[in-house]
Amino acid sequence: MPMDDPADHPPSAPRPVAPRSAPRSARREAERFPATPHLPGSSRNVVLWISVALILALLLVAGLAPERMNTAADAAMQWVTATSGWSLLVIPLGLIALLLVLALTRVGGIRLGPDDSRPEYPTYAWIAMLLGAVMGIGMITYGVAEPVSHLVAPPHGLAEPGSPDAVVDALRFTFLDWGLHAWAVFAVFGLAIGYSTHRLGNKGLVSPILRPLIGRHADGALGRAVDVLVILSTLFGTTTSLGLGAAQISQGLAQITGLELTTTGVQLVVIALVTVLFTASAMSGIGRGIRYLSEATMVIAAALLLFVLVTGPTSWLINVLLRSLGGYVGDFVEISLLLPTDGEDLAWMQGWTYFMMAWWISWGAFVGIFLARISRGRTIRQFVLVVLGLPTLVFSVWFSVFGGSAMFMDLERGTSIGDAAAEDVNTAFFGLLDQLPLTTLTSVVAVGLVVLYFITGADSNTYVLAVLSSDGHLEPGRWVTCLWGLLTGATAAVLLYAGGLEALQTAVMLSAAPFILVILALAISLVMMLRRDPLLAGTPVEPAPVPETADRS
Structure with missing residues (x-):
């Protein structure tokens, strides 16, 4: 894969291109799915202000009447998962099949950009941002907690608790929650948005991609409603991660200092402090803050992984990894379609698989837009195979080493990491470290x-x-970035105060329920656009005009 030095080619985002100023081939594509004329600035900002108003209203209700809100949200979640929980498994499975077809056919040679474009970031930096900016906190929170919890309570009652079969089932169902299904959702969003923005010159929004299905309505009220839904779902998906991160930080500080630092008050202080840091990093831009932090986290995570592998039961972990991967691949379709059979099974699914799938769906637009931003110039084949395959493999190794070590400690040394994780998932990771040098x-x-x-x-x-x-500008203004940094931190803090991590998880599942329909529409529109791509007709896409960034004042 080409590895251009981004220092020589500073990243810049393509501005939305009006149909008549675009290259001829791109103009022909735009004419198939025409947009309505650009709206005045104040009209375009309606998405921002409607989203902010809805979020502030939710925070007000959560802060003033937390018990009533939690009761209503729990009832809604029960209804959603009981009636349409199956879609959280079936739809991602269908997306995997679609992506493999795109990657392994002629479509795979299409670039996310003009035919002569090449990647903006070297491959190692691209992979570091891909891994580091997506599911990092979850890897700490659930890296030990999920496998060891499944050992104590095996998924779907398929094995005896604490048995060798339960070890393998614990890992292969963890792979199900964190592997191909999750990354298929991310890849479809990233591919659709990357193709729409980099190759067709559309705005960096979800609504323009739906133009093949809903026509000019994509630029009207319906399109704005979709963009507002995308913002709300993205916000709730991320605030769950922030709540988990605050809980992990407070748990770690308690482990180090021996003080009682796991209270909600401490977690709120952590969220406030880190909100200042990540907002400042976001305002510095992807090319600096996000890229270098992602590379640093990848190095530190790899070092910690190697330490646990070497100081833990190395041979046992390698054996378990290979057996579990074999079980995951061999029974992939079967375990992908295991649905609950009774109320107890449904409760288990709500706590694990359904919640995880809803979490990834709510993260779809966030990860998709971010992947599109860092993947300009990659071919569809490169994008799909790396985004589907590499994170799945990396996370499988991560969960096998950390979760496998904890399961070994419980089985062979009589520790109780699994029992502690059943009470509080935040204790599991540091409980494992307590057993190592x-x-x-x-x-x-x-x-x-x-x-x-x-x-x-x-x-x-x-x-x-x-x-x-910001109307899809890939270089948004600093004041908008600052606003969303503060709102993200405030939402995580209020929901954590109102109902703890359960409230955060419920918000994720409810926001993902309508968003699953957007994913289906997005996949259909992507196929319709790709079928009309000029490259498949033998007409190359010409270089785009020199990009113009948005005002960052």
């Missing part, structure tokens, strides 16, 4: 890693929210 040092490293993941994930999210509310 250099506990204080590794705990400090883990807390630092959570802080870095907190910042990289949140500043990427802040950037994306600013793009979505």
Whole structure:
């Protein structure tokens, strides 16, 4: 893959191109899916102000009547998961199939940009941002907690608790929650947005991609409603990560200092402090803050992974990794379609698989826009195979090493990491480190890693929210970025205060319910646009005009 030095080619985002000023081939494509004339600035800002008003209203209700809000939200979540929970598994499975077809056919040679474009970032930096800015905090919170919880309570009752089969099932169902299904959602969003913005010159929004399905309505009230829904879903998905991150940081500080620092008050202070850091990082731009922080987190995470692998039961972990990967791949379709059979099974799915899938769906636009921003010049084949395959493999190794080590400790040394995780998932990761050498040092490293993941994930999210509310400009103004940084921190703090992590999880599942329909529409529109791509007709896409960035004052 080409590895141009971004220092020689500073990243810049393509501005929306009006149909008549675009290259001929791109102009022909735009004419197939015409846009309405650009609206005045105040009209375009309606998405921003409607989103802000809805978020402030929600925060007001959550702060003044938390119990009533939690009761209504729980009832709604029960109804949603009982009636349409199956869609959270079936639709991502269909997206995997679609992406593989696109990557392995002629479509795979199309670039996310003009035919002569090349990647803006070297491959190692691209991969670091891809991994570091997406699911970092979850890797700490659930890296130990999910596998060891599944060992104590095996998924769907398929194995005896604490048995060798339960070890393998614990990991392969963890792979299900964090592997191909999640990254298929991200890849479809990233591919659709990258193709729309970099190749067709559209705005960096979801609504223009739906033009093949809803025509001019994509630029009217319906399109704005979709963009508002995207913003709300993105915000709730990210605030869950921020709540998890604050809980992990407070738990780690308690482990290091021996003080009682796991209270909600401490977590709120953590959110406030880190909000200042990630907002400042987001305002510095992707080419500086986000890129370098992502690279740093990847190095630190790799070092911690290697430490646990070497000091833990190395041979046992390698054996378990290979067995679990084999079970995941061999029974992939079967475990992808295992649906609850009774109320107890439904409750388990709500706590794990359904919640995880809803989390990824709510993150879809955030990760998709971010992936599109850093993937200009990549071919569809490169994009799909790397985005689907590499993170799935990396996270499989991560969960096998950390979760596998905890399961080994519980099975062979009589520790109770699994029982503690059943009470509070935030204790699991540091509970494992407590069983290994250099506990204080590794705990400090883990807390630092959570802080870095907190910042990289949140500043990427802040950037994306600013793009979505700035009429799709991929270089949004600093004041908009600052506004979303503060709103993101405030939303995480209020929901954490109102109902803890359960309130955050419920908000994610409810925001993902209508958003699943947007994903389906997005996938259909993407296929319709790709079928009309000039390259497939033998007409190359000419270089785009020199890009013009938005005012960042």
